[in-house]
Amino acid sequence: MTEPTVWIRVCTLKDLEPDAGVCALVEGEQVAIFYLPRIDQVYAISNFDPFSGANVLARGLTGSLGGEPVVASPIYKQHFSLKTGRCLEDGQVAVPTYPVRIVHDWVEVGVSK
Amino acid sequence: MQRKKLVVIGNGMVGHHFIEALVQSPCRNEFELVVFGEEPRPAYDRVHLTSYFATRNPNDLALTNLDFYRSHQVTLYLGERVIEIDRSRKTVYSQHGRAESYDLLVLATGSYPFVPPIPGHDRPACLVYRTLEDLEAIIAEAAISRRGVVIGGGLLGLEAAKALMDLGLETHVVEFAPRLMAVQLDEEGGAMLRRKVEALGLIVHASKNTQAIAEGSFYRHRLEFADGDCLEADLVVFSAGIRPRDELARKAGLEVGPRGGIVVDDCLRTSDPEIYAIGECALWNNQIFGLVAPGYHMAKVLVGHLNGQTTYFAGADLSTKLKLMGVEVGAIGDSHGRTPGARDFVYKNECSGIYKRLIVSSDGQKLLGAVLVGDTEPYDALLQYYRSGLDLPQQPESLILPALHGKSGGLGPDALPASATICSCHNVSKERILELIDQGVEALADIKATTRASTGCGGCAGLLKSVVEAELKKRGVQVKKDLCEHFPYSRQELYHIIRTEEIHTFDELLTKHGQGLGCDVCKPAVASILASYWNEYVLSDRHFKLQDTNDFRLANMQKDGTYSVVPRIPGGEITPDKLIILGEVAKKYGLYTKITGAQRIDLFGARLEQLPLIWKDLVEAGFESGHAYAKALRTVKSCVGSTWCRYGVQDSVGLAILLENRYKGLRAPHKIKMAVSGCTRECAEAQGKDVGVIATDKGWNLYVCGNGGMKPRHADLFATDLDTDTLIQYIDRFLMFYVRTADRLQRTAVWLENLEGGLEYLREVIIEDKLGICAELEQQMQRIIASYECEWKKTLENEEILRKRFRFFVNSDATDDNVVFVTERGQIRPATLEEKKRLKEIPLELEAAS
Ligand code: SRM
Ligand SMILES: Cc1cc2nc3c(=O)[nH]c(=O)nc-3n(C[C@H](O)[C@H](O)[C@H](O)COP(=O)(O)OP(=O)(O)OC[C@H]3O[C@@H](n4cnc5c(N)ncnc54)[C@H](O)[C@@H]3O)c2cc1C
Numbered sequence: 001m002t003e004p005t006v007w008i009r010v011c012t013l014k015d016l017e018p019d020a021g022v023c024a025l026v027e028g029e030q031v032a033i034f035y036l037p038r039i040d041q042v043y044a045i046s047n048f049d050p051f052s053g054a055n056v057l058a059r060g061l062t063g064s065l066g067g068e069p070v071v072a073s074p075i076y077k078q079h080f081s082l083k084t085g086r087c088l089e090d091g092q093v094a095v096p097t098y099p100v101r102i103v104h105d106w107v108e109v110g111v112s113k
Numbered sequence: 114m115q116r117k118k119l120v121v122i123g124n125g126m127v128g129h130h131f132i133e134a135l136v137q138s139p140c141r142n143e144f145e146l147v148v149f150g151e152e153p154r155p156a157y158d159r160v161h162l163t164s165y166f167a168t169r170n171p172n173d174l175a176l177t178n179l180d181f182y183r184s185h186q187v188t189l190y191l192g193e194r195v196i197e198i199d200r201s202r203k204t205v206y207s208q209h210g211r212a213e214s215y216d217l218l219v220l221a222t223g224s225y226p227f228v229p230p231i232p233g234h235d236r237p238a239c240l241v242y243r244t245l246e247d248l249e250a251i252i253a254e255a256a257i258s259r260r261g262v263v264i265g266g267g268l269l270g271l272e273a274a275k276a277l278m279d280l281g282l283e284t285h286v287v288e289f290a291p292r293l294m295a296v297q298l299d300e301e302g303g304a305m306l307r308r309k310v311e312a313l314g315l316i317v318h319a320s321k322n323t324q325a326i327a328e329g330s331f332y333r334h335r336l337e338f339a340d341g342d343c344l345e346a347d348l349v350v351f352s353a354g355i356r357p358r359d360e361l362a363r364k365a366g367l368e369v370g371p372r373g374g375i376v377v378d379d380c381l382r383t384s385d386p387e388i389y390a391i392g393e394c395a396l397w398n399n400q401i402f403g404l405v406a407p408g409y410h411m412a413k414v415l416v417g418h419l420n421g422q423t424t425y426f427a428g429a430d431l432s433t434k435l436k437l438m439g440v441e442v443g444a445i446g447d448s449h450g451r452t453p454g455a456r457d458f459v460y461k462n463e464c465s466g467i468y469k470r471l472i473v474s475s476d477g478q479k480l481l482g483a484v485l486v487g488d489t490e491p492y493d494a495l496l497q498y499y500r501s502g503l504d505l506p507q508q509p510e511s512l513i514l515p516a517l518h519g520k521s522g523g524l525g526p527d528a529l530p531a532s533a534t535i536c537s538c539h540n541v542s543k544e545r546i547l548e549l550i551d552q553g554v555e556a557l558a559d560i561k562a563t564t565r566a567s568t569g570c571g572g573c574a575g576l577l578k579s580v581v582e583a584e585l586k587k588r589g590v591q592v593k594k595d596l597c598e599h600f601p602y603s604r605q606e607l608y609h610i611i612r613t614e615e616i617h618t619f620d621e622l623l624t625k626h627g628q629g630l631g632c633d634v635c636k637p638a639v640a641s642i643l644a645s646y647w648n649e650y651v652l653s654d655r656h657f658k659l660q661d662t663n664d665f666r667l668a669n670m671q672k673d674g675t676y677s678v679v680p681r682i683p684g685g686e687i688t689p690d691k692l693i694i695l696g697e698v699a700k701k702y703g704l705y706t707k708i709t710g711a712q713r714i715d716l717f718g719a720r721l722e723q724l725p726l727i728w729k730d731l732v733e734a735g736f737e738s739g740h741a742y743a744k745a746l747r748t749v750k751s752c753v754g755s756t757w758c759r760y761g762v763q764d765s766v767g768l769a770i771l772l773e774n775r776y777k778g779l780r781a782p783h784k785i786k787m788a789v790s791g792c793t794r795e796c797a798e799a800q801g802k803d804v805g806v807i808a809t810d811k812g813w814n815l816y817v818c819g820n821g822g823m824k825p826r827h828a829d830l831f832a833t834d835l836d837t838d839t840l841i842q843y844i845d846r847f848l849m850f851y852v853r854t855a856d857r858l859q860r861t862a863v864w865l866e867n868l869e870g871g872l873e874y875l876r877e878v879i880i881e882d883k884l885g886i887c888a889e890l891e892q893q894m895q896r897i898i899a900s901y902e903c904e905w906k907k908t909l910e911n912e913e914i915l916r917k918r919f920r921f922f923v924n925s926d927a928t929d930d931n932v933v934f935v936t937e938r939g940q941i942r943p944a945t946l947e948e949k950k951r952l953k954e955i956p957l958e959l960e961a962a963s
């Protein structure tokens with residue numbers, strides 16, 4: 001059972017990059033936050049790319065594949081679902097996702113305590 | 114003539130398909146048409162309902178609109194359920210009290226999700242999955258739920274489960290049968306599917322009979338099973354099968370089947386000759402068809418019947434192929450092998466989770482059925498063997514065995530008989546497609562629009578594409594190359610659209626000519642086209658988000674997420690002072706330095722937040738961006754030439770610098786490299802470049818379309834003994850023509866190899882101006898050259914960009930602690946994984962002590 005979530009303010013909506021990512025440091029973890037204005041969504045996944053072992057996902061190109069919002073890893077170009085963290089090319093691999101919400105222009109990331 | 118009134122109840126997929134076909138048929142004018150639909154909107158694509166979770170835009174699913182009904186003079190009452198059929202008065206009554214008389218009545222009421230009548234089934238947040246409104250309810254409840262459970266592990270149940278997972282819920286599936294998708298899959302197939310979906314995080318409970326839903330202790334509900342187990346969850350979705358909506362028919366005294374469904378004959382007529390039923394509500398030959406293709410087929414047959422044709426409905430097969438939670442699943446015909454005497458071929462690979470089974474007739478000649486899990490590649494071919502009754506090949510197993518020697522046993526599109534059905538939803542045969550191609554309809558999009566093929570369930574899309582492509586290839590027509598799923602155009606076509614419609618941004622192009630959000634293929638490709646046409650600053654608000662990772666930060670990302678910095682050194686010529694500055698900058702920021710293979714110096718190991726600092730120093734010292742990160746001109750290599758070399762006949766360094774400064778910043782479909790050699794000894798390797806120049810005693814020889822790299826190609830001699838002005842004029846034209854017409858990521862060598870007419874044609878275009886475009890090409894090049902700015906210089910002037918894009922964390926000044934260097938041969942290099950682990954284990958004091 002997952003414990004209740006604590007919401008942590010990381011930045012304002014204006015600090016986000018439309019159609020691209022930024023990286024936030026949340027309780028010592030690197031969280032990549034993506035803002036997709038075309039579908040009015042903000043997503044948060046881990047910044048760590050399991051294929052290259054580098055912290056780079058926030059710097060990938062965003063887009064959609066078959067309706068699924070994705071980011072392409074900048075190193076070896078695998079796509080990760082922004083909703084589920086799953087790798088589209090390799091069903092065995094997924095990166096953690098984080099709850100994220102906008103409260104009065106603040107971007108808040110949820111962590112389980 | 115008195116028009117007859119035809120009333121349709123139900124505006125779902127099949128009801129709408131019927132109207133669409135009817136209004137285009139000859140008997141259209143014999144009828145006044147009235148349609149009742151209970152849902153608030155006109156027919157939409159229920160098959161792809163799940164995609165609504167991603168788009169949240171009902172219009173993406175629309176199959177039609179109110180205008181269509183208006184312009185065809187069909188009266189459409191939406192949000193209005195019919196509650197009674199009075200057969201003696203030949204009138205139907207709606208929930209709002211409307212009475213509508215009819216001469217002919219068509220029932221297309223579809224089906225409803227079956228909810229087992231167990232205690233607690235009507236508790237709050239116990240939902241179904243059939244309409245857009247159902248999905249809205251699921252989204253709303255999911256937002257306040259942690260765990261969801263789907264009752265029913267069939268096709269729809271798994272789709273619903275996927276949706277719950279995507280909504281972020283811990284998701285369980287409860288199935289009554291001992292395996293998933295029991296209707297379509299055999300035991301092994303079901304087991305393989307289970308392993309695959311479990312690996313994705315779905316929790317499966319098979320052989321569980323839910324008897325009641327009660328108040329939960331930890332979650333909102335508790336499901337109680339017959340075996341005494343229980344499971345708690347906040348949200349329940351029932352997906353325990355469908356039941357035909359026959360309540361109206363039943364009340365009106367029409368014949369219905371013992372387990373539901375309005376009984377129809379081969380003409381889709383019910384027990385009342387003036388009433389018809391089509392789609393999921395109809396029971397034909399004791400069968401209900403829960404798929405859209407048979408429903409569409411019924412609609413067509415009925416329209417034929419109304420037009421006086423003798424067409425009959427003769428059943429349909431329920432083969433399916435789908436991708437469930439990323440797992441490919443397919444079932445054809447008798448997938449359980451129940452035909453007497455049937456024999457089996459089985460391929461199973463537990464490592465990659467693949468299971469394939471063929472069921473063949475006792476003589477091994479015909480395909481009776483198939484099950485595919487984990488790999489549906491053979492589906493299209495198998496379906497054709499099944500449907501067309503073709504004789505199987507000598508070794509049927511070749512159809513499901515992995516291709517070990519690059520040769521698959523599949524049935525190529527060529528081998529299909531003309532009568533083969535390609536799209537069963539819209540009943541399109543191969544013959545029909547060939548006919549269209551004969552008439553000159555060649556684009557896949559046009560063939561789809563004309564025949565509707567692949568616009569139903571979408572299952573035939575792959576086959577349709579391969580049939581069209583194979584046919585075009587046979588006729589020597591070049592096959593269309595769509596850039597990606599977001600744009601049905603090639604790069605060249607997009608270039609043309611951008612130019613003629615004067616489009617300046619990706620968003621405008623996507624809205625007008627594309628779909629979805631774009632991707633890492635089309636965004637950089639379009640960015641490149643926009644840049645080579647308008648040459649606007651690549652990091653401006655409208656363009657930055659299209660740039661590939663490297664262009665976005667104007668540096669090359671390395672394996673550990675740090676960057677390399679490559680300042681431009683035109684022609685490879687550099688003063689001692691500038692060399693020293695490069696050394697000083699490298700030292701100041703602790704960078705690794707190396708001479709590159711293209712006569713310049715690369716500084717590695719720069720952190721994101723260091724890039725502006727490094728470039729500030731470099732720009733102050735007079736360096737410019739080297740565009741090593743861009744699909745653009747890279748370098749113009751030179752040899753030392755006549756200035757120093759005893760054999761040199763022209764100033765190759767001077768020309769190389771001139772060319773590099775002229776074309777720097779020019780964005781192109783791929784990178785462009787050049788070189789200039791001072792004599793025929795060719796020390797600059799100009800014949801291995803996209804543009805190569807070799808000095809002669811009368812001027813310059815121009816070579817084009819060479820490259821090194823993976824597949825080296827010697828450049829072709831294009832023109833000889835040119836003076837410098839003519840040389841530049843030809844290069845201007847050549848580069849711009851390449852930029853306009855090449856495919857994405859196609860270097861000049863491959864471009865030329867694909868150019869019809871080859872080198873000769875290229876000469877005609879560039880030297881003889883056969884297309885009359887040379888003046889325009891030169892002007893365009895002139896514009897690009899005139900608007901050149903060093904991107905790094907411009908970026909350093911923009912505080913906002915520096916602050917936002919060159920900071921590692923949006924909320925902290927910390928830096929990436931996963932970047933670790935060790936030293937080797939006196940310089941830094943990224944630590945290996947082992948080294949990182951070891952460094953972490955050694956406490957800092959110890960390290961200092963040793
Ligand atoms: C740094 C450098 C190696 C070096 O240390 O010398 C280099 C490094 C890379 N090359 Fe190269 N190539 C470098 C000179 C070359 C040369 C030599 C030359 O330019 O004379 C060639 C062969 C000539 C040619 O291109 O025709 C070369 C042929 C390639 C190719 C194959 C291209 C092809 O058409 O087959 C690739 C792959 C690609 O571009 O798709 C590539 C790709 C790459 C990439 C981008 C690989 C990658 O995706 O990370 C490397 C990244 C550079 C970086 O991060 O800075 N590199 N590469 C050289 C940089 C030159 C410069 O100053 O800009
Ligand atoms: C999530 C999901 C996924 C599916 N995936 C596939 C697939 O991959 N492949 C496939 O082939 N099929 C699939 N199907 C099945 C497919 O959607 C149906 O076969 C198809 O919609 C049937 O069309 P229909 O017109 O008979 O019924 P419907 O589309 O259900 O239309 C019936 C309409 O009649 C209305 N109606 C009913 N009674 C009345 C009344 N008394 N008065 C007025 N209006 C009334 C209903 O509200 C409804 O709008 C899927 C279905 C769902 C729900």
Ligand code: SF4
Nearest residue numbers: 672709710715822823
């Ligand atoms: S040859 Fe391969 S390893 Fe070497 S720089 Fe080029 S791409 Fe990188």
Ligand code: FES
Nearest residue numbers: 536538569570571
């Ligand atoms: S078979 Fe369903 S769209 Fe062609």
